[in-house]
Amino acid sequence: MPNNNYSEVIVVDLEATCWNTAEEKAANTSEIIEIGVCVLNVLTGEIRKPAGLIIKPRQSKISPFCQELTSITQAMVDEGMSFEDGLGILRSDYGVGNRMMAGYGNYDKVMLARQCINYGVKPMFGPTYLNISAMATLKLKANKRVGLKSALNRLGLKFEGTPHRGVDDAVQAARMLWEIIK
Template sequence: MESDIIEIGICLLDLKSGEISDNKGVLVKPERSTIGTFCTELTTITPEMVAQDGISFIEACTLLKKQYLSQSYPWASFGAYDMKQFQRQCSATDVGYPFSPSHINVKTLFALKKKLDHEHGMAGALELLDLPLEGTHHRGVDDAKNIAKILNWILNN
């Protein structure tokens, strides 16, 4: 089986005010794999949730481009994994990459800003900032919000 994206976390961060104006998760139906026990334990996403509320990967990419103008703005993730996963899945499924080339690696920026000797995971970064981890770790919707909080700290400190 190939790894498929099963949730896209969206969180819009107003860079001036630090406010989060939108936070949602888009469930994506896997096309090249199935959701196994390990994945459900990690994310809490079940095959039934995706079957009921999920959309295809191409529909999710179209949503990002049309509703969020994702090709016009920089986007951020914690590390490069999500960017590479999008690139791999887009290439494998012949779907246009939905993001602009401007990617912000919040994990690296955080380590540089805090002058750390190594990069920390998202939960560790929140702990270093004394910020609570909101929601379920590894759920796209919740991770997006937590990453936005870290990015906001980087930009304003």
């Protein structure tokens, strides 16, 4: 993939281990369990290469709350790939590191950077990161952040897929980005 290709944006959405109570959150480390990714052609609106890379966490387990929220099970992550292998796919198959990236909010950018640091892996952001949530807030003239599903609805789009699955959320964020910039 060519360097700094601004005709395509890599849209990511991460799912991570999570817990329902403050006590559980304090006692556990949140780790990425799915890297949802797709490519948006900003000239045509075409969304291609959607994928949900299931990542095996090193320390944490899937809580019942997390499984209900994401539909990702412990068995799925037990069979998942390493975080490093997931990053390798992002680099080789999607050109992450050389291309513009986007996500719905800053959570994905921060979580990815944090896990890279925690795992001793080189961070992998491209030349620019677009916060689609901030763009939607401006487009909708909202006075506060609007959630993904609500923003889609307000833009005349319906959520397609399973909420809180990285691949589906990434595709929905890409659809929204196209609706904003077309």
